[in-house]
Amino acid sequence: MRALVLSSAEAPLSVQEFPDPVPREGEVVVDLAAGALNYRDVWITKGKYPGIHFPVVPGSDGAGWLNGKPVLLNPSLQWGDNPAAQGKSYHILGLPTTGTFAERIAIPAENVFDIPAHLTMEQAAAIPLGGLTAYRALFSRANLQPGERVLISGIGGGVALFVFQFARAAGAEVYVTSSSAEKIARAVDMGAKGGANYREEGWSGRLKAEAGGFDVIIDSAAGPGFPDLMSLLLPAGRIVLYGGTRGPIPNLNPQQLFWRQLNILGSTMGHSGEFADMIAFIDRHRIEPAVDSVFPLTNGQAAFDRMANGLQFGKIVLQIDN
Ligand SMILES: NC(=O)c1ccc[n+]([C@@H]2O[C@H](COP(=O)([O-])OP(=O)(O)OC[C@H]3O[C@@H](n4cnc5c(N)ncnc54)[C@H](OP(=O)(O)O)[C@@H]3O)[C@@H](O)[C@H]2O)c1
Known part of the structure; x- marks a missing residue:
């Protein structure tokens, strides 16, 4: 598959061939249509994120298709049983695991949610981590x-x-x-x-x-x-x-x-119950995320530059041709 890859800290991001995801037990493969940036991704490109390794495909926010159905992804992985705080295995999609700035991703089936009907794919991709x-x-x-x-x-x-x-x-x-x-x-x-x-x-x-x-x-x-x-x-x-x-x-x-x-x-991120409640809240109130700009995946570096320079008002989205 093609993915936006960071080969080393401070190196420019570029679209490259990357190994296709292989789903583990309980995981599904989602065909991604859009991803969105978070400040976390900028920290990763600076090599400043704990557990950084190269090459890495960043991206915690994603939306796409699963069996013909539009879906978005909860980037909170293995929160654990305690709603008050995440457990030791907790991690966020996009490092250490391969992120959403790619044509496909393997993710636990329980992290896949339906997109509210009033949202476009780009709006849906803007939601997960920030929302x-x-x-x-x-x-x-x-x-x-x-x-x-x-x-x-x-x-x-x-x-x-x-x-x-x-x-x-x-x-x-x-x-x-x-x-x-x-x-x-x-x-x-x-x-x-x-x-x-x-x-x-x-x-x-x-x-x-x-x-x-x-x-x-x-x-x-x-x-x-x-x-x-x-x-x-x-x-x-x-x-x-x-x-x-x-x-x-x-x-x-x-x-x-x-x-x-x-x-x-x-406060940090949230558990799956909060994710489900958040999507239901967005659906109930017909909230449309503030999308600052949309870049093609091939121009991903420009999207990162925009965020690093603090120019945005809302989410910067990457469109993924699939
Ligand atoms: N704990 C978590 O779960 C979690 C989740 C997401 C993000 N974060 C962290 O939260 C921060 C923001 O993330 P983001 O993805 O929303 O980033 P972002 O979209 O890049 O937003 C950063 C914003 O910070 C504001 N800012 C910069 N300096 C400021 C200051 N001195 N006082 C007040 N605001 C200031 C700027 O607002 P103006 O342009 O309006 O000045 C800027 O737009 C990052 O540090 C990120 O790592 C943590």
Whole structure:
């Protein structure tokens, strides 16, 4: 089969012949029609992902055909029995196993789900990893309630936009941050109450004056700006962190944390029950994922460059001719 292959760290990705998948017991082979990028794939191309090996076919998000039926794939593999946290065998599709940026993939049959009827193949491929991460962070971890006020940082991100759409559909009042005025404006067009540019001096004070504080904040940046986010939480507020794009948090104020009864919650991906619930939620609310752009698999490197440069608003999709 043909696949988008990374031969070594920092090498350009290229479409090459790659061995066809051989299904193990309990697995099926899906003919892929589209895949989508996650920041994880960019980390992999930089050789910075634990367990990296070469050559590797990246890709955690995929949609395609199984026995003539349109399907999408749950990239959470071997979560285990405990819904509160994944077990030791847990791994994500696309490393160490061969990923979705290929014509075919072998995957456990239990990870294959029907595509909601209102979605195209490209929209469906945009959902799995980001949608699952967003769903668990917002509902299982933050326990979002209708009418609550939510802040989503870095709204251009793939996961962030799912959080946005899910929170709105669940009846929350949503604000956003971004490095880009244009992305904030787009979020406001989609129903955000307001937003702030996290690169501007004094942004958090201005946002607090405007919005009055937040019940829930969903963040993937962490880093030195995290205390600014914490200052925006209402007493007993919850902040869920699912990424660490800006690295460690150097200056957390313990007094602020305990005196204001704040909750910092970590979240990663989700289990198969959450995946099924997430797809049903998307179906029920007729949610269409924000697709930033669609590239042919043969131009995969350009898709990776777009994500690495942070230019996207939503998911970057790869179209796979099959
Ligand atoms: N734990 C998990 O299960 C899980 C799952 C998925 C992703 N992640 C992690 O979450 C992060 C985002 O992943 P993604 O796939 O959504 O990536 P993405 O689509 O590339 O989004 C990254 C976004 O981060 C935002 N950002 C950058 N610096 C920021 C800052 N200082 N403050 C706030 N936002 C900032 C940018 O938003 P603007 O362009 O609007 O400025 C950018 O669009 C990555 O670190 C990834 O590894 C973790």
